[in-house]
Amino acid sequence: MIEAKNLTKRYGDKLAVQDLSFTVEPGKVTGFLGPNGAGKSTTMRLLLGLDRPDGGDATIDGRHYRDLPRPLSVVGALLEARAVHTGRSAYNHLLCLAQTQGIGAERVQEVIDLVGLREVARKRAGGFSLGMGQRLGIAAALLGDPSVLILDEPVNGLDPEGILWIRNLMKYLAGEGRTVFVSSHLMNEMAVTAEHLIVIGRGRLIADCSTEEFIERSAEQQVVVRSPDVERLATVLGEEGGKTTLDGDGVLLVSNLEAPRIGELAAAGGFVLHELTPRRGSLEEAFMELTRDSVEYGTASTPNAEGDPR
Amino acid sequence: MTTVTSTTAGPAVPADHRPGFHHLLLSEWTKIRSVRSTVWSLILLVVIDLGFTALFVGIMVSQWDKASPADHANAVADPTNAILGSGFFLSQLTVCVLGVMVMASEYSTGMIRASLLAVPRRLPMLVAKATVFGLLILVLGTVVSFASFFIGAPMLHSKVAVSLGDPGVLRAVIGGGLYLAVLGLFAMALGGIIRHTAAGITAVIGFVLVLEPLVQLLPGSFGKHVHAYLPSEAGHLIAQAHQAKDDLLTPWQGFGVFCVWTAVLLVIAAIVLKRRDA
DSSP, X not given: OEEEEEEEEEETTEEXXXXXXXXXXXXXXXXXXXOTTSSHHHHHHHHTTSSOOSEEEEEETTBOGGGOSSGGGTEEEXXXXXXSOTTSBHHHHHHHHHHHTTOOHHHHHHHHHHHTOGGGTTSBGGGOOHHHHHHHHHHHHHTTOOSEEEEESTTTTOOHHXXXXXXXXXXXXXXXXXXXXXXXXXXXXXXXXXXXXXXEETTEEEEEEEHHHXXXXXXXXXXXXXXXXXXXXXXXXXXXXXXXXEOSTTEEEEESSOHXXXXXXXXXXXXXXXXEEEEOOOHHHHHHHHHHHHXXXXXXXXXXXXXXXX | OGGGSOXXXXXXXXXXXXXXXXXXXXXXXXXXXXXXXXXXXXXXXXXXXXXXXHHHHHHHHHTTTTSOXXXXXXXXXXXXXXXXXXXXXXXXXXXXXXXXXXXXHXXXXXXXXXXXXXXXTOHHHHHHHHHHHHHHXXXXXXXXXXXXXXXXXXXXXXXXXXXXXSTTHHHHHHHHHHHHHHHHHHHHHHHHHHOOHHHHHHHHHIXXXXXXXXHTTSOHHHHHHHHHTSHHHHHGGGGSSSOOTTOSSOHHHHHHHHHHHHHHHHHHHHHHHHHSOO
C-alpha cells in the first residue's frame, strides 16, 4: 500500500506538487493521470525518496522508502527518465543492482527472460531502442519480486505487442495481490488497464475514484435528440436548464438534462421525437474536461503561489 | 506468466535484514569492471606510467653530460623520486579522469537513480564505491610503482646507483601507490560534488596541474607555504625517498595534508549526496 499525505514539493519558485494526499490499495491497478507537467513524475520521485518533499509525507507499507532495509524486495520502480549506465550491458546493470540486495545471478537471468531481452542481455544498454530500454527498466523493477510496483509511463516507446504485454503483466501482478501504481498520459490506455484512478493537475488532486465512476462523474453526459422541430425544442429545454447545441439536420445535442427528463418535456410540449439517445463520455473526454478546469484554476492561482513567502 | 514470481527461493535473506556491506562492495566492483572506459583507463595508467618512466629516465641518462649541475644534484640526491616522478607525472591524469568518471558518470547517465533506489540511505553506496575504487587504484598503483622503479633503476644505474634497500626507497615506492590511490579518491569526491564529467575533470586537473605554477607566482614565504600545502604538491612527497632541502613538509606530513584535503572533499561529497535531490 502506498500513502501520500499532504505532499508538497517546490523547485525554486515553481510549485510542482501541492498538498497532495492519496492512498493506493493493493490488488488492483491504480492509474495516475495528469497532463504533462502535472507533477506525476515528481510525486513518484517523492514516494521513492529520490527527492525530498518540502511538506507532507510519503510511505510504502507504512514505512519511508529510505527506511526499507531491502528496498528492491518491497518496491519495484520504473522511472520515466533512463536510469541505466549506457556503457554497461543489460546483464551487468541488473547484476550490480541485484548484488546490493543479496539477490543471486539466477534471478537476474530470470527477469531478463521474463522481459524478453535474452538475446541482447550482453550488449551495451546505450545501444538499446526506447522499447528495449523500457523492458530493461521493467526487469530492474521486478528483480526483487516486490509487492509494490511504481511505474512511470511504462508503455512509452513500446510497440503494440509490447503495450499488450505490459498491460497483461500489470493486471497479472495486481491479480496476485500486489500494489500497482502506474502513471500515464494515455487516458484510453488507462481506461482498459486501471480499475482505480488518481488524477492530478497542476500538482493538485482532481479525482480519486474508480475508473467507471470517474467517467460517469466528470464526463459531460450528452443526449442526442432528433426532432423535426429542433429550434423550438431547444428553447423549451433551455428554459429547463439544458445546454443545447444544434448539430445540423434536425439533430440537437443536449447536456445538463437527463434523457428521461427530455422525453417528459417533449411529451408535455407535444414534440415529435425521432431519436433520444444518451451518450456516455469516454475517459479521454472526462480527462480533458477535468484538466481544462485545473489549468484555468492553476493559471489564476499562479501569482498567489509565487507570492507565497514560504 | 508464473515466472514473474521468483522461482528460486527468493531473496537469500528476509526483507527485514539490511544486506551486509560486502554486498555493496560486490555491486560497486561489478559497476567498475563492467564499463569498458574504466578498463581502458586502467590499461592506459600502466602503459603511460611505465612508458614515460623508460622515456624520461632514458633521456636523463643519454643527456647526462649536457645536463646542468643542478639537475645532476637532484638526480643524485633522490634518484627514486626522479624515476617514479617521470612515470606518474602524466599517468596520474588517467587516475584523475577515472576518479571523476566513476562518480560523475552515475549522474550523466542517470544510473544514480537506480543506484539510490537500491541503496536509499545513500551514504553506504558512496563508502562502498570509495572503498572499491581506492583499493583498486592502490593495488594497481603500487604494482605500477614497483614496475616503474625496476625499469628506471637499472637504466639509471650507470649514473646513480639506487636500490630498494636504501633508506626511504621502499617507502617511496609504496608511496607512489598510496599517492595514486588518494588522488583517485580526491578526484572521485570532486566528481561527486560537481556531478558533471567534463567540469569535474577540469576541476581536478586544475588542482593537480594548473594551481601549482600559479601559486608559485605568489611572493615570499606566504607563497611557499601555500604551494607546499597544495593537495598534489604535498601528496607526492610520499613518493620521495628523502625530504629535499627546500621542502617544508616531510614525506608523511605531506601525505597527511593530501589525505586531509581528500577527506574534506569526501565529507562535502557525502553531505551533497545526502541533501540534494537525485
